[in-house]
Amino acid sequence: MSHYVDSEVGRLGSVLVHRPGPELARLTPRNNDSLLFDAIPWVGRAQEEHDGFADALRARGVEVLYLTDLLTETLAVADARHELTEQVLDSPRLGDTLRARVAAHLSYLDPAALAGVLVAGLAHEELRIGRDRPGGLVYTLMDRHDFVIEPLPNLLFTRDSSLWIRDRVGVTSLAMPARRRETTLTDAIYRHHPRFANTEFVYRPELEHLEGGDVLLLAPGVLAVGVGERTTPAGAERLARRVFAAELAHTILVVPIAQERATMHLDTICTMVDVDAVLMYPNVATSLSAYTVIAGADGDDPRVDGPAPFLRAAADAMDLDQLRVIDTGLDPVTAEREQWDDGNNTLALAPRLCVGYERNIETNAQLERAGIEIIPIAGSELGSGRGGPRCMSCPLLRG
Numbered sequence: 259m260s261h262y263v264d265s266e267v268g269r270l271g272s273v274l275v276h277r278p279g280p281e282l283a284r285l286t287p288r289n290n291d292s293l294l295f296d297a298i299p300w301v302g303r304a305q306e307e308h309d310g311f312a313d314a315l316r317a318r319g320v321e322v323l324y325l326t327d328l329l330t331e332t333l334a335v336a337d338a339r340h341e342l343t344e345q346v347l348d349s350p351r352l353g354d355t356l357r358a359r360v361a362a363h364l365s366y367l368d369p370a371a372l373a374g375v376l377v378a379g380l381a382h383e384e385l386r387i388g389r390d391r392p393g394g395l396v397y398t399l400m401d402r403h404d405f406v407i408e409p410l411p412n413l414l415f416t417r418d419s420s421l422w423i424r425d426r427v428g429v430t431s432l433a434m435p436a437r438r439r440e441t442t443l444t445d446a447i448y449r450h451h452p453r454f455a456n457t458e459f460v461y462r463p464e465l466e467h468l469e470g471g472d473v474l475l476l477a478p479g480v481l482a483v484g485v486g487e488r489t490t491p492a493g494a495e496r497l498a499r500r501v502f503a504a505e506l507a508h509t510i511l512v513v514p515i516a517q518e519r520a521t522m523h524l525d526t527i528c529t530m531v532d533v534d535a536v537l538m539y540p541n542v543a544t545s546l547s548a549y550t551v552i553a554g555a556d557g558d559d560p561r562v563d564g565p566a567p568f569l570r571a572a573a574d575a576m577d578l579d580q581l582r583v584i585d586t587g588l589d590p591v592t593a594e595r596e597q598w599d600d601g602n603n604t605l606a607l608a609p610r611l612c613v614g615y616e617r618n619i620e621t622n623a624q625l626e627r628a629g630i631e632i633i634p635i636a637g638s639e640l641g642s643g644r645g646g647p648r649c650m651s652c653p654l655l656r657g
């Protein structure tokens with residue numbers, strides 16, 4: 259099975275997604291902020307919207323892989339099951355008594371049910387069997403709204419927990435506590451699932467934060483990495499070292515972005531829609547700058563130049579006269595509204611063919627005017643987690 263990605267816009271062949279499930283039903287007004295959702299989604303409608311997204315991809319010949327299927331198949335491998343169970347039990351919140359009880363509970367689950375718990379977590383009352391309460395200090399003192407195993411509602415955004423650069427996979431290091439456990443799942447899938455046998459890693463989780471939504475493959479050999487709320491400069495440097503050591507790219511543009519929720523990843527303000535065109539949030543397009551990082555000679559530290567205007571630095575690294583910019587907004591207020599609703603977060607299926615949320619009327623009209631075909635999908639519920647089509651997809655193959 260071949261997996262290979264060296265651009266943002268090459269014909270999409272295969273993609274990893276996660277159909278949201280019971281983990282979204284864990285969201286309440288008490289926990290939605292810490293679980294990184296801005297509203298309480300209607301789960302059934304979110305699933306319908308996600309099915310619409312997957313159908314749109316399949317209709318264009320894209321293979322759609324579901325994370326839950328891969329995880330269930332991975333859990334049939336004894337080592338993987340052991341590893342993932344141990345990681346959950348390792349939590350210092352549990353204490354020995356509760357840990358033993360949770361271990362027993364998990365040991366009875368078949369791979370599909372265990373995958374379900376690893377994704378949706380385990381609520382306080384779900385550990386009760388009939389009237390039998392697990393004893394122990396920790397369980398007794400736990401608030402009934404606390405989770406014994408935390409749910410992973412942001413698994414929906416498969417872009418962030420892994421990424422491919424050419425034929426290598428990278429499992430990232432997520433910054434927010436609510437998302438950290440996601441990479442235990444993607445790491446296990448890539449290491450144990452037969453589909454990925456012999457796959458080499460360019461990156462495995464490290465202390466420095468790095469998220470896939472910040473990494474854009476501008477052209478073969480050229481990466482852009484946003485640093486801001488999620489990816490840190492140290493995370494970008496770690497990735498640069500790994501990428502240069504494996505000779506996967508010659509230039510990495512490091513792009514500082516505002517440390518705010520609205521611009522949490524580089525792909526919330528800039529995505530590619532053609533080999534030489536980007537869709538950009540106008541309120542920042544002209545002010546964005548980039549540091550150019552290139553490999554040092556013979557294992558020396560990478561060399562850093564700049565800053566220079568992002569669009570200039572990108573065009574130079576990509577060997578283009580200039581990068582075409584499709585500016586998403588007409589007036590600043592509409593631009594701000596549509597950026598918040600992931601108007602800038604398009605997923606290219608091929609050059610000049612993208613999936614975008616239908617609600618971003620002005621942005622989509624701008625794209626059409628620029629000769630980019632947009633496949634609109636519904637996303638009123640999906641969008642409550644602040645992620646669009648690019649965030650909800652991790653490409654494994656682009657031709």
Ligand SMILES: NC(=[NH2+])NCCC[C@H](N)C(=O)O
Pocket residue numbers: 293294295412415417418434437470471472522523525526603643644645646648649
């Ligand atoms: N690549 C992206 N823009 N991902 C969006 C992730 C949204 C998610 N709720 C978070 O806060 O982490």
